[in-house]
Every structure is written in structure tokens, then in C-alpha cells.
Amino acid sequence: FLQNRVSLPLPPGPRGLPFIGPAFEVDAASPWITYGRWASKYGEIVGCRMFGRQIVILNSEKVANDLLERRSRIYSDRPSFSIRSLCGWDFEFALDKYGSEWRHLRRLFKQSFREQKVADYQSTQLDSARALLLNIASHSEDKIWDLISLCSTSTILSVVYGYKAETLEDPMFHIGKETLATGFPLLTTGKAMLFEILPFIKYIPAFLPGGSMMRDVHIAKQWTQKYANYPFDFTMGKLRSHPAFACILSDTIQNCQGTGQIVSDAILKKFAATAFLGGGATSASVHQSFIVAMVLNPKVQKRAQAEVAEVCGIDRLPTFDDRAMLPYIDAVVRETMRWNPTVTLGLSHAVTEDDVYDGYFIPRGSIMIPNSWAMSRDSRKYPDPETFKPERFLTSDGELNDDDVRWAFGWGRRVCPGRHLGSAALWITVASLLAAYRFETPKDRDGMPVDVIPKWTYALTRWVVSVGFRLNSTLNLDPVVESQNRSQYGSSQGLGKSS
Numbered sequence: 001f002l003q004n005r006v007s008l009p010l011p012p013g014p015r016g017l018p019f020i021g022p023a024f025e026v027d028a029a030s031p032w033i034t035y036g037r038w039a040s041k042y043g044e045i046v047g048c049r050m051f052g053r054q055i056v057i058l059n060s061e062k063v064a065n066d067l068l069e070r071r072s073r074i075y076s077d078r079p080s081f082s083i084r085s086l087c088g089w090d091f092e093f094a095l096d097k098y099g100s101e102w103r104h105l106r107r108l109f110k111q112s113f114r115e116q117k118v119a120d121y122q123s124t125q126l127d128s129a130r131a132l133l134l135n136i137a138s139h140s141e142d143k144i145w146d147l148i149s150l151c152s153t154s155t156i157l158s159v160v161y162g163y164k165a166e167t168l169e170d171p172m173f174h175i176g177k178e179t180l181a182t183g184f185p186l187l188t189t190g191k192a193m194l195f196e197i198l199p200f201i202k203y204i205p206a207f208l209p210g211g212s213m214m215r216d217v218h219i220a221k222q223w224t225q226k227y228a229n230y231p232f233d234f235t236m237g238k239l240r241s242h243p244a245f246a247c248i249l250s251d252t253i254q255n256c257q258g259t260g261q262i263v264s265d266a267i268l269k270k271f272a273a274t275a276f277l278g279g280g281a282t283s284a285s286v287h288q289s290f291i292v293a294m295v296l297n298p299k300v301q302k303r304a305q306a307e308v309a310e311v312c313g314i315d316r317l318p319t320f321d322d323r324a325m326l327p328y329i330d331a332v333v334r335e336t337m338r339w340n341p342t343v344t345l346g347l348s349h350a351v352t353e354d355d356v357y358d359g360y361f362i363p364r365g366s367i368m369i370p371n372s373w374a375m376s377r378d379s380r381k382y383p384d385p386e387t388f389k390p391e392r393f394l395t396s397d398g399e400l401n402d403d404d405v406r407w408a409f410g411w412g413r414r415v416c417p418g419r420h421l422g423s424a425a426l427w428i429t430v431a432s433l434l435a436a437y438r439f440e441t442p443k444d445r446d447g448m449p450v451d452v453i454p455k456w457t458y459a460l461t462r463w464v465v466s467v468g469f470r471l472n473s474t475l476n477l478d479p480v481v482e483s484q485n486r487s488q489y490g491s492s493q494g495l496g497k498s499s
């Protein structure tokens, strides 16, 4: 039987050079574009060998669903790269092999981030969105990208560790930023593979020519250690002096004690640090795309703002209670995730058994790359895919349709466990920004709008490097935020302006 399978062809694709394969054909800055081109030539499923590894690129939602979702039992592993341990990213559970430790951690994620549970974190998400509005008002425009990251980071730090990060100078925020900036570029497949094919790189001392990669690795490792340890130590310290200190980490410890589960500090640390990473980086990247989309699509922005104004008036900000009445805002969030998929190539899966799909043989160990970009550009599902059109997520009655861009959160047993928390954070931040600010095209000296060409960079997620825009405030924020907090909490807690 196996003999028959092995005689089947591998998925078609480019061959390239011996051993290296078609690696040099891949656009390093936007590999998804190359993969999409290969799809037009070879089909939705493309196979190739690069650096001795079998790669299978999934260029449509259908093939990703068929394999990663429906055959999830065997497609839920991750490829392993030695770079991960070298730069200290063992703490990141999303990169774990499929096995008992992964199962254990996945259960912890399920307990804390399931759909019914995430409503408990809405007040924190609301506070962070409001703080973002005030922070934007008190900083120069060029700080907006950092303030957006601060918003996502402070929400997840507060939810997971009970730690409040309120200013750009906050040490945990700084550690988070540096950890992503030093770690993500090393973990992208291209660089990760370099360490596999040239393993001697790790023995080149940092001060010798060719040692710069190892220098980067050492720096990344120093940041990751702080990332995993500092917020964890903060919460454990708090718990010693205030046993009732509430956050996901303390809840998890109590739940485990209550049910007699033994969970080591190492597992708890890994759980919390992974949530910190998952919650911070992805949401910030989507918020950035949202701002770019608004600058480029003033009509969409106007319609979204009209919807918020109709429901909330001009003297209060949106809350989660308004969500059902603001479907266009949900449609804007979904379209943002479609138009610029943040985890552009998903997270690679690996297959643990030989398999056959559509007449092709997929050998055990193949690295499966879901090309989310290609899925977002599928003109059968999303006609005119380059255009930013939230209406594609609405029915003719103006209600949200069934397409919740589920593919943007991954597949099968590895599907993002933080998707409910992430979606809520995106919604409240987008609704709040629309209520308070207008993002406009800059004008030249003659008052004519200038062309806006956003620049992006990619390292696991897609980030804005620069985009020209003008910011206009549409609300007098201080009194609105203050009065709303008084009516909501009875006092204006947690929204001090950052310095």
C-alpha cells in the first residue's frame, strides 16, 4: 500500500537548483507573492524541495481546510528549527511540536480564552482603547504606531499578569518591543533555514566575520529571557503579598490547585509569555493596517464614522453594548484582516504521517505553508480583491454575513486560541478610534492631496514602516472620557494621561 502511495507524484512546483531548490526565486520581502505566482502556474497546492526539506504551499482556503482542518489529526505538528532554542524562543508554545506538553498548554489556553470567558476581559480592553485615544491626543503623530503597540501590550499584560503598562517608557512595554524586534526576523523561515543548512554558523564567534548572525541571536536571547521572566516574577511577587491578586495567571494557578493538577512554574511561565506575545503583536499589526486602510479609503471611514455617530451621538464613546448595533464596524475589522492578512503566511504546520491528497503524495515531515495572502486575493470569494470594501461582509439587509475571516486565525487543532479575545480587542479599538479621530490624506503646499504609498515590512507578521497621514480629532475627548468613566465605574480610574 505504501509502495503505491510513494509512486504517486508529489504536488507540482518549481524545481530550481540542486539542494537549494527554487529558494532564489522567492521574493524575500513578500514571499506570498511568489507563492501566489506559482499557484497560477501549478495550482492551489504547490510542492517543492528547498534546502533538503519538502515544502507544500496551500494557496486556497479549500486545500487548507481539507488538510489542516479536516485531517487535523496528522497535520498539527510544527516544523522544528534549531534557531528557536538558540535565541531562547522555547518559551513560545505556538512553535511547540505536537505532543503531550502542547496538549497540556492548549488546555490551559482553552480554559482562559474560550468565547464565554473573554467577556470578563472587556472592561480592560475598553480601558486600553480609551487610554489610546487620550495618549494620541497628548503625543506627536509619529508616535501613533508605538501608542498602538502600547494599547495591545497593556491590554494583554493586564489580562494575563495583572500588570498595568501605561506609558511608552514602561519597562515591560520596552521588553516586549525589543523581543519582537530581535526575535521575529530570526524566526522567519528563510533565516531559520540558513541555520539548518549551515549549522557551523553557530560556532562562529560573534566578533569574527560571519559572526553577525550569532550576535543577533545572543541579543534576541537576552530579550526573550527578560520577556518570559520579568512579568512572571511581577505576578508571583504580587501573589505572595496579595493572595487575592486577580489575573489569568493567578486564576490558572488557583484552578490547578483546586483540581489537584500539578503545573510547574516553567509551564505557567510558558503559558503566560505565549499569551503576552500572541495578544500583543497580532492586534497591533491589525490596528496599523486599519489606519492605513482609513487613510486610503475616506468614503469607508466616513460611513463607519456615521454609523458610530448615529448610535453613540457625539457625547459618548462606543462600548461593547453597542456592538450589535454597529455591524459596519465589525465589517471594517474583517475587511482589514482580509485586505492585509497580518500573519501573511500563517504559522507553518507539519504532517506526522505520509498522506495522499488529490492524487498527490505528501510525505511525512513536509512543511505546510498556508498562504493567507493568496486566500485573501481569491477573486471568486472576494471579487475585486485589492479594493477595501467592508460591504463584502454584510448581507443585503446590512447584517453581518457568515464570513468571519476564520482563515486569518489558522486551522484545526492549532487554530488561534486567542481569536475571541483578539476579535473583541480589535473591535473596541477600531470603534473608539473612529469615534474620536479622522485619518486623512496629507495635503501639499497648494492644499492638494498627496499620493499615499504605505511601506510595509514583514517578519512573521506584517508591519507598517511608514505612511503619510494627517490626524484630526473629532471629539473633545477629556470630558467625554471622564464622564463616561464616572458613569461606568463611579470614578475615573485607570485613564491618566501618559507623560
Ligand code: HEM
Pocket: 093, 094, 095, 106, 109, 113, 274, 275, 276, 278, 279, 280, 282, 283, 286, 342, 343, 346, 347, 348, 349, 408, 409, 410, 411, 412, 413, 414, 415, 416, 417, 418, 419, 421, 422, 423, 426
Ligand atoms: C488579531 C488577532 C490575532 C490573529 C490574527 C491571530 C492569528 C493567529 C494565527 C494565524 C495562528 C496560527 C494558527 C495555526 O497554526 O493554524 C495563531 C496561533 C496562536 N495564537 Fe493567535 N492571533 C490573534 C490573537 C491572539 C491572541 C489575543 C492570543 C492570546 C491568547 C493568541 C494566541 C495564540 C496562540 C497561543 C497560538 C498558537 C496555537 C497553537 O500552536 O496551538 N492569538 N494566531
